[in-house]
């Protein structure tokens with residue numbers, strides 16, 4: 222009987238002790254997450270122009286199918302087919318023109334009744350000291366059946382910290398499996 226009636230009192234003490242330990246300052250500013258005012262430096266705009274070579278077949282294959290849905294093979298749009306790519310980016314449309322970087326990541330067929338892709342790519346630049354090692358993150362819909370389309374830039378690293386912007390993409394050449402795409406990027410960054 223005594224043990225049962227003592228329980229609520231112990232519980233109250235426990236709640237009071239917890240309330241005293243967590244001060245309002247700690248609740249708002251955990252030691253692992255500090256928030257301070259941010260004054261953005263003047264932003265710059267960089268324009269980049271290059272060609273992406275995406276080869277799903279042939280001796281220079283740079284993209285491989287890694288996953289699919291049960292309906293993919295019977296779907297007119299290959300819905301669910303997912304590819305991992307490591308595509309070279311070159312200065313000109315010729316695959317042998319100077320390399321500026323690579324587009325690495327995933328794309329998947331995301332249109333049920335229309336052929337379109339969802340792309341999550343990291344562009345890593347390797348060519349010029351100014352851009353070498355910096356990346357641009359692209360997460361976007363790609364309406365591949367249109368010759369001209371627009372992609373979104375959602376972030377970046379290095380030279381392209383705080384990046385946002387867009388890419389005008391234009392199919393330069395394709396045979397349905399292998400493509401050369403002209404990319405014109407407009408990037409705003411710190």
Ligand SMILES: *[C@@H]1O[C@H](CO)[C@@H](O)[C@H](O)[C@H]1NC(C)=O
Pocket residue numbers: 289290291294
């Ligand atoms: C779909 O087709 C691909 C390519 O022909 C084949 O590798 C794969 O096994 C097929 N998948 C199914 C689920 O039938």
Ligand SMILES: *[C@@H]1O[C@H](CO)[C@@H](O)[C@H](O)[C@H]1NC(C)=O
Pocket residue numbers: 279280281316317
């Ligand atoms: C593969 O790439 C090399 C070097 O870029 C090029 O010379 C060759 O023509 C390409 N082969 C094919 C089949 O596209």
Ligand SMILES: *[C@@H]1O[C@H](CO)[C@@H](O)[C@H](O)[C@H]1NC(C)=O
Pocket residue numbers: 333334
């Ligand atoms: C695709 O087309 C089918 C048949 O016309 C329709 O039932 C379905 O709702 C459509 N799906 C989408 C995502 O538009």
Ligand SMILES: *[C@@H]1O[C@H](CO)[C@@H](O)[C@H](O)[C@H]1NC(C)=O
Pocket residue numbers: 347348349350353354
């Ligand atoms: C780019 O960076 C890598 C790694 O630091 C280095 O090996 C390479 O020489 C650099 N290239 C240029 C063009 O700066």
